[in-house]
Amino acid sequence: MTDAPPRAELLLGREVPEELREELVAAFDGLGVTPHRVRRVVEHRGAGDIPWIVLASLPLQAFLSGLGAEAVRDAYEAFKGVVRRTARPASPAPGTLGEAREARPLVLQDTATGLTVLLETDLPAEAYESLATLDLTRFAVGPLHYDRAQGRWRSVLDEAAG
Known part of the structure; x- marks a missing residue:
């Protein structure tokens, strides 16, 4: 008997173009996690209400464990590229006075525990x-973020709680 592949749910910011949506789905699928539901944030929320650009809810420990396998090396490289393109701040439309937006991370959220990992656009190779x-x-407690100075993943809230 074979196990079914882990499933993920993706929630995308409104500004994520359709082409990038398709790349995200393919990147997760290439890593063995099937996005069974892909949707966008509701229209009435403002961009300031949501600190992330994409939220992927999936069995996180199984996903992370699979990333180290040699068989998924190419898919993992593609995934990192999609994270960088997804989280890159959007430029204002030509001819407008709009402000450039801050880079927002792609967030991985564990379906079992709710723990989150923030994947920022400029993570170094050692972080991945x-x-x-x-x-x-x-x-x-999350969120987990990569501390470049300490060279490790950490949760400030866990550390504060002792």
Whole structure:
């Protein structure tokens, strides 16, 4: 008997173009996580209400464990590229006085615990490498972010709670 592939749900910001939506679905699918539901945020919410650009809800520990496998190396590289393109701030439309938006992360959320991992657009290679072996049971509260100065994934809220 074979296990069904993990399933994910993607919630996209309104500004994510259809082409990038398709790349995200393909990137997750390439890593063995099937996005069974892809939807956009409701229209009445403002961009300031949502600090992320894409929220992916999936069995996170299984997903992260699979990232280290040699068989998914190419798919993992494609995934990192999609994260960078997704989180890159959008430029104002030509001829408008709109402000450039801040970069917003792609967020991975564990379906079992609710723990979140923030994938920022400019993460160094070592952040992705350590993400593949990250033990989520070490954390009680998220969000997890990569601390470049310390070279590790951490939860400030866990550390504050002792």
